[in-house]
Amino acid sequence: MRPNRIFHMRTYLLSLLCLLLSATVVNAQGIQVEFGKNRVQYHDDFAEWSQYESDNFVTYWYGEGRFIGQAVVQLAEYDFQEIQNVLEHRINEKIQIIVYTDLTDVKQSNIGSEDTFVNNAGQTKIVGNKVFVYFDGNHRNLRKQVREGIASVYLNAMLFGSNIQEIVQNAVMMNLPVWFKEGLVGYVGERWNTDLDNQLRDYILSDEFEGFELLAERDPKLAGHSLWHFIGQQYGKSQVSNLLYLTRINRSIENGFLYVLGMPYERVGLDWAVFYKDRYSVEEQRRDTLSSAPLAIKNKRNLPVTRAKISPDGRQVAYIINEIGKHQIYLYDIAKGTSDRIFKGGFRNAFQATDYNYPIIDWNPNGQEIAILYEKRDVAYLRIHNVRTGKHTEEPLSSEYQRVYSMSYVNPITMVFSATVRGHSDIFLYYTNTRQTQRITNDFWDDLDATYVEIDNRRGILFASNRQDTLLKQEKLDSILPIDDFDLFYYDLEDRSEELVRITNTPYANEREPMAVDTSWFSYLSDASGIYNRASGYLEEYIHHYDQLIQLEDGSEIRLHVDSAMTSLDSTLIDTIIIEPVIKKRAVTQPNTNYHRNILRQDNARRTNRAVQLVLENGQHQLHLFQPAPSDAISSAAETGFQQQRSAEVKKATVIEPKKKQQAPPSSRQKPVMSILTESDRVSVDTVRVDQSRRDTGKVDIDNYLFQSEFDDEESEPTVIIVQEPENENEPEQVRIITSDRQLSDVMNRPGLRTKKPYEFRSSKIIPYRLEFRTDFVTTQLDNSLLFDGLNSFAANPDGFNLPNPGILLKANFKDLFEDYEFEGGVRVPTTFNGTEYFVTFKDKKRRLDRQYAIYRRNQQFSSESLSFVPSRREVNILLGQYGVRYPLDIFRSLRATGTLRRDRVTQLATERSSLQVPTTSEQRAGLRLEYVFDNTLDVALNIKNGSRYKIFVEGVKKFDLGFTDGVSFDLARGAMGIVGFDARHYQRFLKHSVIALRAAGATSFGSERMVYFLGGVDNWLFNSFNNEIPIPAAGQDIAFQALATNMRGFDLNIRNGSSYLLSNIELRMPIFKYFSKRVRSQFFRNFQLVGFFDVGTAWEGNDPYSEENPLNTSVVDNSGLVSVRVNYFRDPIVAGYGAGVRAMLFGYFVRVDYAWGIETRVVQDPMFYLSIGTDF
Known part of the structure; x- marks a missing residue:
């Protein structure tokens, strides 16, 4: 009979495990589980696209978006030169603009659907020149989107370069605050207007006003736009491009501000606050406040x-x-x-x-x-x-x-x-x-x-x-x-x-x-x-x-x-x-x-x-x-x-009183003559004399209406001539005669005089879009992750699970313009040159039902001891083909199905005469996996998320035999396996920058064939070790595959094993340096995290961890077959581990270092050191 303390300890650990499982629910084969959000296509309008190539752009539209596409072409060409002049930069490639009929269609597009904050060591992301815009009924907003898109492409080219070499050089060194780029894009995209002014006024005059940095954190685009507007007004618009240039050259925003404006960035932020505070305070005194009290509506969280x-x-x-x-x-x-x-x-x-x-x-x-x-x-x-x-x-x-x-x-x-x-x-x-x-x-x-x-x-x-x-x-x-x-x-x-x-x-x-x-x-x-x-x-x-x-x-x-x-x-x-x-x-x-x-x-x-x-x-x-x-x-x-x-944007205006003309016959009527103007009485636009009947929109003077006749009329009012001074002394002045309020509106409603004609759109140049692919990224990095679910054949390696050796992963990805089709191919060569892996995938996301095709191959040799002194060597070849579909229910939820055909071939290599008699075995299996996936996590920083994600899956694997030796033979009655599992994670924000990450996972296998899960260690463990003291199923049993159940820190791999497992983890991830400074320039310190963790889990055979079928508590001692002793003793099936660690980016890799103590059967084990790579758990 076991002591009561053992019973109490077992109850305690089971309760703790259930507590963690109730807090959240992650994965059967390691921690690298595919979750992901979705793009949902609700219609087939994207089936056919048209394109139009103009002087500087290639514009694409679909369906009934032809007139929107034409407007985008003309708007883009209309503003192109001005944006170049503002940013003082040129690019050689034409910008691609993709036009959608409304915002809902933009959300259905596959463009930009890849996840962020993934491990991108050695990855060269080709910075695209694609801009996508949509129509909201207002061409001014459409123009704003076009201008912002062009500005974004130019800023990417300026700050990060336009070719691969420049991108690689600048990708790591540029650490610009979010407001810098977003604000500049907004500044170029639209002039400062009533809506922006109202938002900024409300913030600055509120009790919550604490300066520029707080606004930059809450609304970086508004903060940046207002700061660039302030710089343009106080120091001149030319300083904007100067700041951009010196920021890139010096690789520092602080040096850019110091060299261009003669003061540090922090001082400019203070001047910004004083500038707007004084202006809005004066304006506030001249205006009325709302006298009524607001209605007590139900809106406690101040939602829009x-x-x-x-x-x-x-x-x-x-x-x-x-x-x-x-x-x-x-x-x-x-x-x-x-x-x-x-x-x-x-x-x-x-x-x-x-x-x-x-x-x-x-x-x-x-x-x-x-x-x-x-x-x-x-x-x-x-x-x-x-x-x-x-x-x-x-x-x-x-x-x-x-x-x-x-x-x-x-x-x-x-x-x-x-x-x-x-x-x-x-x-x-x-x-x-x-x-x-x-x-x-x-x-x-x-x-x-x-x-x-x-x-x-x-x-x-x-x-x-x-x-x-x-x-x-x-x-x-x-x-x-x-x-x-x-x-x-x-x-x-x-x-x-x-x-x-x-x-x-x-x-x-x-x-x-x-x-x-x-x-x-x-x-x-x-x-x-x-x-x-x-x-x-x-x-x-x-x-x-x-x-x-x-x-x-x-x-x-x-x-x-x-x-x-x-x-x-x-x-x-x-x-x-x-x-x-x-x-x-x-x-x-x-x-x-x-x-x-x-x-x-x-x-x-x-x-x-x-x-x-x-x-x-x-x-x-x-x-x-x-x-x-x-x-x-x-x-x-x-x-x-x-x-x-x-x-005041129209800098100078000269009012000329023309001489009265004598009436002339119709044949000799003359047009107004543009002459050189003398600098006489200059007035601002606010004081330009315009006919009062035209200024007052409510009163119309019928005596001032002009009717066409065969005689010239006398000019009773002066002609208004706008003279715009050039920014450079060598350039000529631009002169324009204003004859109507609408022309004056044109002048006032854009940054510069509207003197040029819109681009001439020719319908004959519209052609159907042809499929074209471009390189999305190329990867060369060190990697030891488990590919394609990480299922190893148990027959090929019955001595235990072998993690992949670190290898060089070469991977390339190609996508079409709309990212509906995606090719990816790669090869991983281990440092031992044993076990090279090849894979090719193709994704078709054109319609709502996404499809994926994949082929994977691995060839690896194993050595083991034999009764003779000559080691036994065998070669294991895995060939796998997959076809998967994904049906998105919405952006967060999806149903997924994956069909698999797999062949595992084990060949005994010749090392001695007896090895020649060992036949080659080939196992063929077909599998079907069904999944329900939810993911609403938000990446707020590298390895720090907010939200939840989970996966519930059911899988069936059927063994069959298809032979061609003596004709075609097919046999299904060989064996089958079923798997049911879950995988979920929750990330709770803590102390502003930190997160408490909760994880739980579990799976069980059943049938005439089973899966064995090895509990212990961490994913992507660089210097792993396997625990041989814990008994594992013997060869010849009904075990088909083996997989890992991680993380369980404080132990080697195989601290527990079985056909079922439960595992839970809790981590506190704290980016400690973000608490000392709002802007951490160094990538190392910005992503540096202190981690505290606790893991608890178990793996077992039978109905429950304490079942007598569990071989954990049984050990067989065999003396060369002469004497065999079966020893029974107690091991608590539930193990736990706790400790601390750090996370940091080193040489482009997210490195995880953990120091953990394991708890087994109430005994704290010696601490263990773990070094691994990869994000999340």
Whole structure:
């Protein structure tokens, strides 16, 4: 009978093992298990691609993205020279731009799907020149993406080089902070604007403001963009390229700042804080704060609120919260102050861009239903939710809509959409009862924020657009790019006129978010002052011009402009001439608010005159109620500092009063002559004299309209001429005559004068894309990992498991342009030159069901002792073929299946006469492995993750015999094996930079053949040793394969073995040097980690570790076959180990050093030292 203390120890260890297993769940064959996230293709639109090669780019698009692709070609060529000038760099290769129709399609692309923070010793990553962009209904945002993509390619070439030699030289030495590159890409991609200014203002004026470094950690792109903007404003834009050049030459950002700006990087950060703090503090004093208290909505974690709509009776507010892809819609009762969730969808996704466009909501005019337009698996659904009953109806939206951007009810069965169809964002009427669509606009201009209004008892649509005129006509993109600011337009639903009413015409501002206030007034948001504030307006009728109606004797009529004449009409045919006024509508607008923060969205309940507005203040999205008072006008708000700088980009302007010309006959009419300008009275753009009727978008003076005639008109106002001084003295000045507000808008809305024509797009140059492959990486490194599951044939090596000897792994990877197809081939040559391995894999990820093909071969020789003095030698040859499929359920979850055909051949080499009699054995097996994989881990640093991942698998292996000696023979009745296992890991953030990593794994094999697992040691152990004291199954038993169960530190390999095992590990990984400095330049110290660990596990035969079938406690002593003694004694099957270690990058390898003490049968063993390579456990 065993002592009680043994029983207590066994109970304790079992409890501890179960505790660790309950905390998390990893792998049957070592720790290098393939998890991974997925890209899901929901459609077949990627089947055919088109390409267009222009002067500096090769652009690709698919399906109905032709017009988006054309716009990208023209935008890229339009800005190419300017970006080169800003960065002062050139590259020889053409940049490849891949165009997607929307953000959802980008997420389905395979480009960039490889994992980061993997061991890349000796790997030369070919820095690509691929840029992928998508359309969100706004060509200005599309232009921003194109510019940022070009800038990223250029920065990679500047900082890391454009050929393999330069990349190898610079890849390790460049340790730039994230804000440096991301901020510079943003700086080149778009000018400083109202949205960026609002975000930075809110941070700097908040209580959490602690300087540049904290913002760089929270939002590196905003921090970097603001710093580069600050440098450009304070020191000149030329210093940006100087900083880039010297940063690369000196291999140090600190030296770059010191040499170019004459001060250290830290001082520039302090000056940045003072600059913006002073500016925003002064601006804050001149503006109003929100007087109302924010609604107490359910948002404790301060997540982004994307949309808010108030019910028609003004009693409830529906709002949307989006947590990096997981969206929830709440209904807030204003009287009760409570929120109820009515809809949820999506999932948290920190790895791809968050889609803040969906879902879209709007209240039905009946006040009882909310329309919810959301997207699921790339299909848009329209759900009608009844707020009283909680029931809903749902149907997919017509597939013609590529994406919807806004939705507004016209009546209970009709909606107005702003949506993209065939690459154009236009306005549509959608009938919910018939699912039919009626198109309102059909051109290449961007039409957004469509909302239904009733003004003067007439139904209409207000929307924002960057169109240049008011005539509705079918237009295709040609020589004009739709990249101007947004103005508001009105479309009358009663007469369906082909002419719109222009509400605003502001060259330096954007107007968005229109809404109806009552039957006379409407409201909208404008950033004319540099902050989005509310303005209001109404429509009035006026006499646009006069027509003459000529009635002829035969009863027909001719209508002409009153100033026109018909020279060929016989006057005797005229009966009557009537002069009629032509009445049109115009808008009268005025500002209403002067808030200190942007109003992001607004919505009004017209029945009760109660409205809601969304603002960002103190880092929180807040909802405020207010009562619209459109007639309460305020004086124009002063411009912010950024808005003033925006105007100052046109450096000098000269106003020339031209002499009045004498009228000349039509044949001698002269065009304006461009002459050399003298430096007379220079004024800024803010004081350029422009016709007041053109500046005030609300009032239209009919006397200032010009009608074409055969005579020259006198110029009553001066011509505005813009003179841009060159940055270099030797360059000539650029002169441009400004004759309209729209031309002045062109000047103000881009960094430089828009004097060049867009690139001429020729449809004849569009060709189908042909498959092409490029080298993705080439690897030459030291490696001893287990390839292809690490299954060794037990018959080939019955004396124990032999880890691969360290060898030189040569591996090359090739991918096509879209990374849908991937070839990988390699060879590993051991340092002993025994056991060379070859493998080739091919992956087909074109469609949702991913496919993989693989071939693997290894040939290795083994030596063992024999009864004679001549060692026995045998050669083991493994030939393996695999076919695998992966079906992704979403980005984190997938179902996988792998079929395997394997042949293990053992040949006895001739060392003596008896060895010639040993036959060659060949074992053939077919296997099928099914897996369910989940992985949402986020790599925050090398070997440090956050999140969870796990795998559950079932495998079946069937032995068969296929022979061709005497014909073809096939036999399946040879043996079978089944395996069930799990593998999971969880990473919990700890003390900001550290992580607590939990791991558990287990597997069991069963059937007429089994697997034997050897517990002990670590993965990729460089100087491993095998424990021969623990008995292993004898040759001839039903053991088919052998595998490792690691990590179990404190012991050699084979501290326990059996056909089943359970194992758990816990590690504390602490990058200690990150706690002493925010910026650790050295790669060694940046990735240096202290590790504390505890391992516990067991392997056994039979039903449980304490089963009598377990041979662990039995030892057979054999004296040359004369005397055989069977000894039984007690060993606790559960072992544990604890210790500490370090992790560091050395010579491009992630080296793991562990020092561990093992615990076996309550006894602490002597410590052991482990040296291995590889990440994670």
